[in-house]
Amino acid sequence: MPIGRLVRAGLVGGIGVIFVSLVGLMARISEINLIGTQVTGAYAFLALVPFAAAYISVRPRVVAGRLEELTAGRSVSFGAVTGLAAGGLVAASLLFTSWYGVERIREVFIEVTQELIDVLSFGQSAIVGASILVLGGLLLGAAGGGFRTLAPEARKVLATAISATLLMGLLQRIIPIAMLQLGLDPDWMYDPISSGLTWVGAAVTFFVALGAAWLWARRGRAARETLRTMTREQPGTRVVVGLVMIAILATIPWLVGSVISEVLGAVMVFMLLGLGLNIVVGYAGLLDLGYVAFFGFGAYATALLTGATLNTTTGSAAPALSLHLNFYVALPIVVLLAAGVGLLIGAPVLRLRGDYLAIVTLGLGEIVSILIGSNWLKPLVGGPQGMRNITDASIAGFSFRDPQHFYYLSLAFVLLAAFVSLRLSGSRIGRAWNAMREDEQVADAMGISTTRYKLLAFAIGGAVGSLGGALLAVRIGSLTPASFVILVSITALAVVILGGMGSIPGVIVGALVLIGLPGLLREFEEYRLLIYGAALISIMILRPQGLIPNVRRSRELHEEDRSQDKWAGDLAADEDTAASLSPLGEGSG
């Protein structure tokens, strides 16, 4: 028994739990009731750790050139060892903390509170709690090992069902509201007092998901193929699918209520930023860490052009430059100017490669941030106090300050940006960007002016980013420099990277995950950066192409298999063609 390796895996899991506790996340997620009042986020996490650690530590490994799988017995026992190590470490730290004194530790690690200890000891004394941790670790580890022995299909189905149940628990702020809107009674599914799923609701979700996953495993591939062929061969299908999607998108704000619509608004803004940055980073391959510059420019330019005022300690004051244009007249001007700013930012970095480019754009972004909040530019943009009285861009009485209306405005922009991105990526310009990204020198030698296309990427990316800023200005009605810090650039970058560089669906998913989830679960709000950092590191190590890699590429690779067969079939049928092939034959093809 490779004790060393197993124990190490368990210890890593245990360290993870300790880390999450010290950082304060454990306490927060213990306040989320997932199922009933028993399965809190914390307990779900505590259960998941030994399980996952064991599952990973018993994975098939290459031994002497062969992939070796463990027997069922070994899987279970090895898994148990890992789980034991994980549980043991946490138990040990629990015991140590109670012995040493919670208050003394709290002097350094401020999140180590009695509440945390209570959570970790399951409401019991430290010793009992520690025993539960150890025992639980052992059992869950064994379960994790056992899980590995199931058939891959079964594993996938079960995992989907469990994840779906947990996800439904996490979505406790949306689903009940949506159900109410649709006239359904949510109380059987979500406990109105504890907010989480009821046990009945959880069971129903689990089995429904189980069934759906099982069906998908059997029939899913075929269904997808039929849909794909239908979309390609019958144009009517595409229209129907499009309409269905639009209908869904349009009714979302109504479905989820005002509070969630606010979160949705933030998601939309970052989706827009992500789409813009996707052009710079994903298409042109230029790592821009100063994207906040465009965001800030868009916001403040919109404010200045639509007659906003400076926020002063005594009320309002007029900015040094002020026009009173209608929002929709000012917008194209802002976008064009932002494109110009893009050229300004792009020009110095043309000759720089990856790392340097990133740092310099970071610096340029920081310069903009600093200037926005500086006393020097205070007469123009209000310094630390910022600006207010920004137009609400209302059309026919629809004010876009209202979160639900704002959603539609931002959706329109997102669709526009997505459309432009899509068209560009499939065009000659997209080809030039691809070539430049793959091999800059060779692209240059092939007639592509890298200067021009880099600048173009910055200009367009900047224009889209400024749209995001304009939206923000309208939504909030006031601006402070605190909203325009490097965090924005990094968040936008995380959205693009996590979703998949160069992938529009990826940006959408990235925004939903990185902005939507923390927005839905206030408990995570403080830990956003921690999660972003961990997400970036994990994605780069595990799946650098992102969650939804560039669809075009993978589609082409699948397309090739079928078209090759078709070609070969045609060829065999046509003897004349076969005869006219190059006299030296296909050998080296």
Place this chain on the structure above:
Amino acid sequence: MPVVRMSAFERFPWRRVILVSLSIFIGIFVVYGSWKTLTLPEGERYSGAAWLDFVILGIAQGAILALIALGYTLVYGILRMINFAHGEIFMVGAFASYFFADAYLKSGYLNRHPVSALGILFLTAITTSVAVALLLERVAYRPLRNSPRLVPLITAIGASLFLQSAVRGFFGTATRGYPKPDVLTGTWTIFGIEIARIEVLVFVVSVAAMIVLQLFVSRTKTGKSMRAVAEDSEIASLMGIDVDRVVVTTFAIGGALAGIAGVLFALSFEQVNFYMGFRPGIAAFTAAVLGGIGSIGGAALGGFALGLLQSVGPALLLTGIGVPSPFQLKDVVTFAVLVLVLIFRPGGLLGSGGAEKV
């Protein structure tokens, strides 16, 4: 085949024209700004003593920047990557030493035995910084050794975020006051100039560290291995050098220097918080680039140069032309320097001066 002729637009040497105009503009700006500042009326002008203070402060801060910059330049030399999280390594060292410093202050040990207390502070900072640096290398960077350049960079950004947030989570957002031993308060008079004692310590410790580093790299076997790997890691490994070991050593040294810088910084500014690594980190990187990345002497030179630019620059260039609160824009100066260096002389002051294209 079409016969194509060049249009005048395309033949025009745009790049050269823009660069030349830019340099002229900057030259005029520097000269004009300085002149206006130096010719301010009597009451508004900076006195000679004030300028001297700026210069000394610049040198002291530059020394700290140099120590951090060395970490960047060493890692860059070996791995050709920018350790974006290096600023956070600096921060954790400072933060870790804070807890001891605070305890020592409360118990009085800090002032009874300042030398050994300081020694322990440095030791704590060095240990923590090195530990974090090695952890980072092992977990986040080593798996990506052969990935396209973008990937480790993004990982480094993620690591930077992660470390910042972790410290924030562990210890809270409040800025902690970092104690200063009484023996370091006040000034010493050296060569007739009054210099803050802490500034003297900063300078002495930094220079000592740099000298030790230089000796280590040029005289010891490990140092030689480091230089070999920096030149060509593949051939170095063929010559029997354990590249992984060298990388680990490099990160450790960079971490140690960052830890020392952390304590010095905390003593100078008498505070620590989770965010303190970000701006100095970028400034230190700028310093490394300014001096010539990959070169130890360059990092040192760049550090001092940038320190001076940061402290003297805003005062000299901006006060005269009426920019309110010029020191708010200290970092604008830093970034402007970074951008300009990379445009005009990407190899840095000590570099070849040529456009290091691709």
Place this chain on the structure above:
Amino acid sequence: MAPLLEIVGVQKQFGGLSALAGLDLHVDEGEIVSVIGPNGAGKSTLFNVITGLYAPDGGDVIFRGESIVGLRPHLVAKLGIARTFQNVHLFPNMTVLENAMVGQHCRSKSGVVGSVLRLPSTRREEERIRVRATEALNFFGSRLSGYRQEQPAFSLSYANRRRLEMARAMATDPSLLLLDEPTAGMNPRETLELRDHIVRMRDELGLTVLVIEHDMRVVKGVSDRVIACDYGQKIGEGSYDEVAHNDRVIEAYLGTKAVG
């Protein structure tokens, strides 16, 4: 008539190493000229200087009577000089067809507006680009046509990659084609086939070709003129037979007499 390309006294140093030390050569329109010489003779550097990747330290490069020294590579390509590389440099994740279409980039001009709105003029241009690219690919017969065109470039066999690189260069509608060791790494059958292709380039497409080659069967089979280089200078020029029997050339190759 003035030569299409004239290299006058070109010099290029890297550190202390002199890659080109005063090289003179010229290429007339419609010729196929081979450049031979031992490794390190500066041949690839010559190509890099011609196409603008490096700026020479001295001398001039004159194309169609105008000096092109100092022009960026993409402008050189636009003027009508295309090249392949010694180590194949395709765009690995783009399809074969896309690689070839990149070649047509400098012969097209659709901008952002046209691309986003898919104006009729843009669509026509895209079609034209596609047609030209396919033509360039079909030059090599069935090897790069049909279903192959949708495959990513990294999946091609070695020989096909070389052919694709040539097709891509040809897709730029060049006047002058620079081929850098096009048959390196190919087996004898492929080599002979490529030799015929090069001749066809001149005969069917009217291209002028400057080839760096080591394989003397190819050099003999395609060249109107052969130029031998060593240490960055010309050491012999003339027909294949003349150069093959030139003493200095033989010496440079350390006694490797040309295979008859």
